[in-house]
Amino acid sequence: MKTIDVQGKPCPLPLIATKKALKESTNDEQIKIITNSETSAKNVIRYLNDNGIKVNQQIIGNSYELVFSKNGEEPIIEEAEEYCTGSQPDDKGFAVVFGKDRLGEGSEELGKMMVGGMLTAFYETERIPKKIIFMNSGINLVVEGSTVLNILKKLEINGSKLLVCGTCLEYYNKVNNIKVGNISNMDEILEVLTTYTKVVNI
Amino acid sequence: MKKKIDLLNFVEQGGCSAKLSASELNKALAGLPKMKHKNLLVDIDTHDDAGVYKINDDYALVQTTDFFPPVCSDPYDFGQIAAVNALSDIYAMGGQVLTALNIVLFPSSLSLTILKEILRGGQDKVSEAGGILLGGHTITNDIPTYGLAVTGWVHPDKIITNANAKVGDVLILTKPIGTGVIISAKKNDLVSDDSYLAAVENMKLLNKRAAEIMMKYSVNSATDITGFGLLGHTLKMALGSNVSIRLYSKRVPVLVGVMELIDLGVIPSAGFRNLEYAEKDCFFSDTLDYNRKMLLADAQTSGGLLLSIAATEADSLISDLKKAGEGCSVVGEVINKAEKFVYVE
Numbered sequence: 259m260k261t262i263d264v265q266g267k268p269c270p271l272p273l274i275a276t277k278k279a280l281k282e283s284t285n286d287e288q289i290k291i292i293t294n295s296e297t298s299a300k301n302v303i304r305y306l307n308d309n310g311i312k313v314n315q316q317i318i319g320n321s322y323e324l325v326f327s328k329n330g331e332e333p334i335i336e337e338a339e340e341y342c343t344g345s346q347p348d349d350k351g352f353a354v355v356f357g358k359d360r361l362g363e364g365s366e367e368l369g370k371m372m373v374g375g376m377l378t379a380f381y382e383t384e385r386i387p388k389k390i391i392f393m394n395s396g397i398n399l400v401v402e403g404s405t406v407l408n409i410l411k412k413l414e415i416n417g418s419k420l421l422v423c424g425t426c427l428e429y430y431n432k433v434n435n436i437k438v439g440n441i442s443n444m445d446e447i448l449e450v451l452t453t454y455t456k457v458v459n460i
Numbered sequence: 461m462k463k464k465i466d467l468l469n470f471v472e473q474g475g476c477s478a479k480l481s482a483s484e485l486n487k488a489l490a491g492l493p494k495m496k497h498k499n500l501l502v503d504i505d506t507h508d509d510a511g512v513y514k515i516n517d518d519y520a521l522v523q524t525t526d527f528f529p530p531v532c533s534d535p536y537d538f539g540q541i542a543a544v545n546a547l548s549d550i551y552a553m554g555g556q557v558l559t560a561l562n563i564v565l566f567p568s569s570l571s572l573t574i575l576k577e578i579l580r581g582g583q584d585k586v587s588e589a590g591g592i593l594l595g596g597h598t599i600t601n602d603i604p605t606y607g608l609a610v611t612g613w614v615h616p617d618k619i620i621t622n623a624n625a626k627v628g629d630v631l632i633l634t635k636p637i638g639t640g641v642i643i644s645a646k647k648n649d650l651v652s653d654d655s656y657l658a659a660v661e662n663m664k665l666l667n668k669r670a671a672e673i674m675m676k677y678s679v680n681s682a683t684d685i686t687g688f689g690l691l692g693h694t695l696k697m698a699l700g701s702n703v704s705i706r707l708y709s710k711r712v713p714v715l716v717g718v719m720e721l722i723d724l725g726v727i728p729s730a731g732f733r734n735l736e737y738a739e740k741d742c743f744f745s746d747t748l749d750y751n752r753k754m755l756l757a758d759a760q761t762s763g764g765l766l767l768s769i770a771a772t773e774a775d776s777l778i779s780d781l782k783k784a785g786e787g788c789s790v791v792g793e794v795i796n797k798a799e800k801f802v803y804v805e
Contacts, residue, residue, distance in 0.1 A: 274725035
């Protein structure tokens, strides 16, 4: 069974995930969508029913578990596995935070060189960070003149989301010089810092 | 790229449309005494766009209000769209704008330059509508919210309601639809800049010129397309007029990028809610594409006018609208009252 946990994701993201899962699944593969929004659950069920797919719905605590498969048959739920949110492995991957534009303390020149080395190593060893956050002088890495723009671009293409602190860009007056990544805010950054179990601080 | 405040960050992510559902509102209103008066020409009964109160035989007031949390990123755009959306109800009744009052909720933590931009947007559109802004009322609130209370006027004999469509009429729509999908996609960073900006421009467009042209013809019925979606507003027109309406889904104009987004699954909750509200009175053809059906139910912000006019007059109205640069598509026809109120093909 393919399980997709969209708890905490606002609508219409659960529906988007549902459509994607259907597209990628085989006919009789069971798909489980877990959401904690009643409205999202309702919309997903409505969408599936409209398209001839029966859904087995279970309400567990505050979450709704919807099981279905592409062929439309109402699935017979396999013996329910022990479900405990506390012990669920974190499938989010990891996030990297650049609070400055160099690696470690000591020689500034060495620190700057090592940033490039580290980013390249992430890429080459296929340890692609899910999120890379740039704060304070860390923003120098994503603006004009940075020597690591190319490797950041490569990471972005391979799935890293680059979040750049907007306030920091403003402070350093570099809003117009950003070359890679998205301008972000404290809300979004905190969301990453508080929900990722692995956060690498540089 | 210039960093600007993104007002959409204040709205609950994906925030499935701020409007209280029609059924919940009905529950709240149930049992409250209905106000009746001899001068009250259009009241809440027909779910029309605005109320109309007769002053004398030549003059009636048209009054309406509308306000909502941000539907776009830029404060100046938001001010314009909220104002255009509120003013639109006057045009849908065949009226002209006289005065407007600001309705403002604004976070005390936010820079006042943002508030100024919102108000400038509203004021610019009230001016463009030929109206005067008299003032307004502002309170603090976590989510910025803006809109207008608008007063217009109409000749009592020339009121255009949503309840007078005649068998044999054709239905003309003056703006493409899909703004609900685009706004939802924008909140989740799923839309291209081009389609987003096209939708913003579309929402900023006043229905003034289209209404002026409409008034030169004997349009039987009109309404503006907003929260209930094209499907819901068409149904209201059919119900109010006691006729059935055939909607040609394939002829409905769509904003760029919307069909792709719906196919991806960007269907806001308001669309499902609208469909739920309307479907018992609708018949959907077997050949109707599912994505098209969800498009018709998509809640619109500052949508176009839906005009019902005798087929014999329609061609000349359409050519006038085209000459003025207004959008116009024939999206349906009025037929004899049948089992269902709306037939979608």
